[in-house]
Amino acid sequence: MRLNWILAAATLSLGAMGQRLPHPPANQLYRTDAVPRIDITIPADSLNAILTNVTSDYEYHAQFAFAAPGFSVNGIEVGFRLRGNTSRQSAKKSFKISFNSFTSGARTQGVKDLNLNGEHNDPSIMRARIAWDLARDLGLAAPRVNHVRLFINGQAYGLYANVEHVNDDFVEHRFARDAGNLYKCLYPANLANLGSNPALYKLTTGGRRVYDLETNVAADDYSGLARFVTALHATTSTQSLCALDTIFNVNDYLKWLAWEITTGHWDNHSFNQNNFYLYEDPASGLMHFTSYDADNTFGVDWFNINWATRGITQFGTYPLYTKISTNPAAQRRLGLFLTELANVAGPAAWQARNQQIRAQLAPWVEEDGFRTLDYGYDSLDFWKALDVAAGAHVKSGIHPFMATRLASSANQIPQGNVEPIVFPPRIIGHGSVGSIPVQVEVWDEGSPNVLLHYQPDGGTWQNVVLWDDGAHHDEAAGDRLYGALIPAMPGGFSYYVTASDDQNASTSSPCSPAHWSAYSAPNVLLNEVATANVSGPSAPNGAKEDWIELANPGSSTLSLSGLYLSDSKSNLGKASLNGYSVPAGGRLVLWAAGSSSFSGALPFKLDALGEGVYLSTQVSGQWVVLDEVRVPPLMADQSFGRRADFSYTWSVFDQHASPNAPNAGSLGGLLEAEQLQFSGFPNPYSDRITLRNPLAEPIVVEVFTSLGQRLGQIEVAAHSEATWNDGAPAGMRIFAANGHVLKAFKRG
Numbered sequence: 001m002r003l004n005w006i007l008a009a010a011t012l013s014l015g016a017m018g019q020r021l022p023h024p025p026a027n028q029l030y031r032t033d034a035v036p037r038i039d040i041t042i043p044a045d046s047l048n049a050i051l052t053n054v055t056s057d058y059e060y061h062a063q064f065a066f067a068a069p070g071f072s073v074n075g076i077e078v079g080f081r082l083r084g085n086t087s088r089q090s091a092k093k094s095f096k097i098s099f100n101s102f103t104s105g106a107r108t109q110g111v112k113d114l115n116l117n118g119e120h121n122d123p124s125i126m127r128a129r130i131a132w133d134l135a136r137d138l139g140l141a142a143p144r145v146n147h148v149r150l151f152i153n154g155q156a157y158g159l160y161a162n163v164e165h166v167n168d169d170f171v172e173h174r175f176a177r178d179a180g181n182l183y184k185c186l187y188p189a190n191l192a193n194l195g196s197n198p199a200l201y202k203l204t205t206g207g208r209r210v211y212d213l214e215t216n217v218a219a220d221d222y223s224g225l226a227r228f229v230t231a232l233h234a235t236t237s238t239q240s241l242c243a244l245d246t247i248f249n250v251n252d253y254l255k256w257l258a259w260e261i262t263t264g265h266w267d268n269h270s271f272n273q274n275n276f277y278l279y280e281d282p283a284s285g286l287m288h289f290t291s292y293d294a295d296n297t298f299g300v301d302w303f304n305i306n307w308a309t310r311g312i313t314q315f316g317t318y319p320l321y322t323k324i325s326t327n328p329a330a331q332r333r334l335g336l337f338l339t340e341l342a343n344v345a346g347p348a349a350w351q352a353r354n355q356q357i358r359a360q361l362a363p364w365v366e367e368d369g370f371r372t373l374d375y376g377y378d379s380l381d382f383w384k385a386l387d388v389a390a391g392a393h394v395k396s397g398i399h400p401f402m403a404t405r406l407a408s409s410a411n412q413i414p415q416g417n418v419e420p421i422v423f424p425p426r427i428i429g430h431g432s433v434g435s436i437p438v439q440v441e442v443w444d445e446g447s448p449n450v451l452l453h454y455q456p457d458g459g460t461w462q463n464v465v466l467w468d469d470g471a472h473h474d475e476a477a478g479d480r481l482y483g484a485l486i487p488a489m490p491g492g493f494s495y496y497v498t499a500s501d502d503q504n505a506s507t508s509s510p511c512s513p514a515h516w517s518a519y520s521a522p523n524v525l526l527n528e529v530a531t532a533n534v535s536g537p538s539a540p541n542g543a544k545e546d547w548i549e550l551a552n553p554g555s556s557t558l559s560l561s562g563l564y565l566s567d568s569k570s571n572l573g574k575a576s577l578n579g580y581s582v583p584a585g586g587r588l589v590l591w592a593a594g595s596s597s598f599s600g601a602l603p604f605k606l607d608a609l610g611e612g613v614y615l616s617t618q619v620s621g622q623w624v625v626l627d628e629v630r631v632p633p634l635m636a637d638q639s640f641g642r643r644a645d646f647s648y649t650w651s652v653f654d655q656h657a658s659p660n661a662p663n664a665g666s667l668g669g670l671l672e673a674e675q676l677q678f679s680g681f682p683n684p685y686s687d688r689i690t691l692r693n694p695l696a697e698p699i700v701v702e703v704f705t706s707l708g709q710r711l712g713q714i715e716v717a718a719h720s721e722a723t724w725n726d727g728a729p730a731g732m733r734i735f736a737a738n739g740h741v742l743k744a745f746k747r748g
Contacts, residue, residue, distance in 0.1 A: 022643065022651035023136060023144065024173045027109040027635060028071045030144040030162065035364055036068035037149045038116070038160075040097070042080055047152065050081060054088040057081055059101045064108070077102055083115060085186075091373035092120040092158060095150070105609050110633045112169050116150055116160040118370070122295050123377040123394060124385030125365075126357050128161045130398065131263045131294035133353070137344045138255055138337070141174050141290050147357075149364055158368030159361060166277055166292060168215045169610070172632040176640075176650035178569075178612055179215040179630070180282040181224050186210060187274040190318045193233040198222035201229070211278075224280040228287045232319060237326040242511030244324075246285075251423050251443075253289040253320075254330060258337035260291060261315055262345065262405055264307035267296040270316025270325075284424060289320075299389065299396030308396065308404035312338070312412045328414075333421050335413035336443055342406045348684060348745050351399050352732040354386055356743070420444040420499035422509035425452070426648040427495070427516050430626045431523030434554030435485040437473045437646040440466060440497045440509070442482055448499040450482045455513070457491035466497070473553065473646045483647070485553055492518040519624050521617040522558035524582055526627045527551035528641030530657055531592075532608035532634050537659055539591040540599060546592040546606040548613060549659055552582035553646040563626070564616050565590065567604050572616040572623045575602045589659045609633050678716065678737060684745040685726070691735065691742075692721045704734040 026032060042062035050060060059079030066073050079101025084094040098113040100106040119125045128145065135142035143164030150157040164170065168179035185191075189210050194200040201222045203210050211225060228247055235243040241250050260268050268291060269276040275293040280286075301307055312334065313325050324330045344350060365371075365379045372378060381390050387397040396404070423441035438452050450466040466482035468474050474483030494513040500506040528549040530536060539545040548565065552558050560577035568574065575596075582588045593601040606613075615627045629650060631640045639657035643649045653663070678699060680689045693699050693716040703711040703724060711733075716722040726733070726746050735742040 022174060022649055023142070024110070024632070024652050025638070025654040026144060026146070027111070027654075028068060029066065029109045029111050029114065030146050030164065031068060032146045034068050035147050035149055035159070035360060036066060037151065038097075038114075039065040039067075039074075039151045039154075040078075040080055040095075041065075041153060044153070046080075051093070054082060054093075059096075059098060061102065062097075064097060064099075066108075073108065076108055084117070087118060087120060090118065090120040092118040092370035094118045094160075107609060107633050110635045110638075111164075112167065112633075113165050115163050115165050116148065117163055117295065118158070119161050119295055120371065120374045121393065122300065122385075123375070123381040123390040124358075124398060125159050125161065125361060125368075125371070125382065126354065126385070127297045127300065127398065128163060128294045129357060130354055131259075131265065131297050132163070134263060134341065134345060135256075135259050135291075135294075138259055138341060140252075140255055140259060141170075141288075143170070143292070147361055149367065156367050156369065158370045159364055161295075166214075166290065169632055171215070171279055172610065172630050173652065175279075175281055175283065175630075177281070177283045177628070177630045180280040181216055181221060182214040182280075183225055183278045184212040184214050185269065185274075185276045185278060186212070187272065189269070189276070190273040191229055191232065191269075191320050193229055193319075194226075196226055196230050198226040201225050214277075224287065225278065228278065228280075232323060235323055237323055239327075240511065241324075241327060241329055245509070245511045247287060249284075249286045249288050249424065250324065250330070251333065251421055253324065254334050255337050256289050256291050257315075257321070257325065258334055258341055261310075261312050261409065262338065262341045262402075263294065263297040264299060264301075264310075264401060264405060265291065265294055265297045266301070266303075266305070266307055266315075267293060268316070270318055270321035272316075273318055286424065298398040299401035300393055301395050302393050306395075308401050309408040312409060329419070331414050332416075332418045333443075336418045336421060336445070338409045338413055340443075342410065345402050346406055349743070350402075351386070352743060352745050354398065355732055358383070358386060417501065417503045417505055418445060419505035420448040420450075420501055420507045422450075422497055422499050422507045424509055425495065425497045428627075428646065428648055429488075429523040429525050429553075430492075430516075430518055430624070431521045432488050432490045432492075432518040433521065434488045434523040434552065434556070434558050436488050436518075436523055437483060437485055437525075437553050437648075438466065438495075439474060439481055439483045439648045441480055442468075442497075442499045443480055444499065444501050446502055448501045450497065450499045452484065452486065452495060452497050453513075454486060454493045454495040456489040456493045459489075459493075473644070475644045475647050475649070481647075485646075488518060488523045488554070490518065490520065492516045519617060519619050519626065521563060521626055522552075522560065522582075523554065523626075524558055524560060524563070524615065525551050525553065525642075525646060526613060526615055526629050527587060527645060528639050528653075528658065528663060529606070529613055529629065529631050530634070530637075530639040530659070531606040531611075531631055532636045532638065533657075534636040536637055536657055537589075539593060539601070541591075541593065541597065541601070543593070545601075547659055548590050548592060548602070548606075549641070550582055550588045550590070550615070551645055552584060552586055555584050557581050557583050560588075562617050565602060566614050566616065567592075567606060567611050569612060569614055569625075569628075572614055572625070573618075574604050587660050606631070608635075678735075678742060680724075680735060680742050680744050684747050686747050687727075688723050688725045689733075689744055689746075690721050690723050691716050693718065695719070699737040701735050701737040704736065705731055 046060040062080035064076040064078040079098040083096040095116045277290040279288045421443040425440040428437040455461045470477035472483045560580040563577040566574040592606045594605040610633045641663045
């Protein structure tokens with residue numbers, strides 16, 4: 001049994017309660033159960049040109065190979081170049097690998113490109129990975145990340161953080177819509193008010209745009225950015241947060257801000273006018289904030305500032321931060337998010353998770369000769385970096401920094417009750433017959449009462465209770481998502497959500513009632529799509545056709561007469577659904593066969609590289625879209641579906657495609673490792689831990705320290721418990737059986 005697999009698989013998500021946005025499966029390129037090897041083969045003159053002309057972004061032809069336990073690819077043509085800003089001048093450089101540079105639309109393992117970051121100024125080589133793990137714990141749109149070994153023309157270039165690139169694939173995986181405008185914001189991106197003219201925001205510095213449009217580049221549309229900035233500057237810090245309610249996801253921004261403060265990420269929007277994205281979500285119309293470049297964190301400092309004690313309202317001076325962070329209501333919300341992160345990063349389990357990463361990387365540190373060239377870091381510096389400052393710009397070890405940061409934040413968080421934090425409500429489907437699912441994310445210290453208030457067109461106001469019990473299309477119980485079904489209604493309805501806590505504090509979202517349009521059609525929903533069916537279900541013609549699943553959240557069978565399916569927004573009438581129906585609470589699977597030669601066949605095919613799927617009807621001769629999804633690039637036998645039937649959030653199901661069955665079960669990738677087959681208690685423990693086996697057969701559990709020392713094994717009978725008596729020194733333990741793992745911590 002390979003120990004590095006055990007250690008990585010044991011890395012559980014410590015903040016599962018915070019998961020809001022989905023994260024694609026790790027697949028092979030981002031797997032964390034090993035440290036894969038990447039080989040780049042490139043002509044010597046091309047490599048010399050890359051290393052000499054360090055400011056150039058010219059992509060040179062190269063060959064890519066990837067190897068990890070049980071998987072390898074080679075001979076893939078890629079574009080290869082340097083990446084980064086200041087790191088281009090370092091001895092250990094960072095690189096970008098693009099799979100679609102010379103073959104349009106090409107992907108490897110569903111990925112368009114790789115960002116390999118040298119982490120030359122971080123003796124741990126882990127700060128970015130640890131920081132992004134924390135962002136994922138909080139439910140933020142964090143990139144996938146692992147570590148890889150890089151070889152160029154056979155020479156070892158060392159360990160690299162392989163951090164997912166934020167691009168159109170990234171946002172489509174997480175927002176399930178055709179990519180809206182994504183602006184990459186680099187220094188000096190201070191969001192100064194340049195006026196309402198969009199062209200004024202196309203300013204450049206150093207040969208690049210400060211706000212660089214990464215998607216929809218042909219349209220070159222900066223109107224959304226101009227609207228956002230002018231609205232931001234029209235808001236004062238003493239106004240209600242409602243002033244930005246219709247244009248910016250303020251609560252999501254406050255989550256990001258809590259993450260930046262907790263990790264000490266100063267190379268950011270608030271202090272350094274740098275390293276963030278603004279994404280205009282076409283589904284909600286809201287601008288979303290996303291941070292990136294997390295290597296200067298956890299005690300790295302170039303300004304003689306103690307980021308572990310820095311005031312949570314003095315973290316920067318630029319308007320996005322100052323306008324919001326100085327608002328009293330925003331401070332209270334920020335405090336709740338900071339407390340959530342303290343619940344994740346405070347316990348010993350968080351430190352143990354980081355120690356597992358260190359143990360995984362340790363065998364390869366000596367191979368990384370380049371990491372010694374910039375600051376002289378050696379393997380001892382690497383091993384001590386979690387707990388000890390390296391000196392110079394590294395003012396603290398990662399764990400001491402976090403302990404100080406959490407204590408300082410706790411003393412700065414405003415005292416008293418926090419009114420419930422209500423995110424923008426999410427309504428699903430534009431049909432006027434049947435039922436409409438509604439979801440809303442609500443945070444509070446307790447269990448708030450959540451109500452949807454709605455007024456049918458021409459009717460009176462009504463309300464319905466929203467539940468977080470796992471039984472009202474709210475996904476999982478206790479996950480802060482509240483849901484319910486309401487009757488579909490002609491024309492639509494006005495709506496808002498209120499949440500009240502046990503101290504009678506109440507919050508509404510949106511601040512003023514919004515309107516949801518409904519058209520004369522059944523409210524049937526797109527529920528799951530497979531664009532690369534290789535070994536899944538067969539169509540009636542015997543072929544492995546791709547498929548689209550429709551679902552009916554209502555309590556009566558709905559006829560689909562008058563509805564159409566298409567993969568093209570410019571040709572919505574490709575496939576008539578006349579003659580089909582969907583039973584109450586049920587599903588209908590249709591096959592994208594490229595012909596109508598059998599029942600259930602659709603006259604178009606689906607592209608595994610990603611495309612939109614649209615459910616539409618005609619109203620007074622005009623096409624209207626009732627439901628839509630942008631399916632991101634998928635690998636063989638993956639599907640893209642609502643995380644639970646009729647829920648708002650879409651996710652990639654890695655090995656759990658479920659045509660004609662509930663969208664349930666574990667997701668792929670990193671989350672696969674979280675489905676433990678046995679458990680242990682108490683955890684942490686003092687001298688013994690009880691292992692519980694729920695299986696109908698005995699298991700043999702092997703026990704390791706975090707450094708790979710095997711302590712022994714214990715057999716646990718079927719449906720039984722057994723006690724492991726631990727006489728070894730305190731520390732992390734890895735319990736492994738049947739390919740599954742449990743991590744626990746022995747106290748001193």
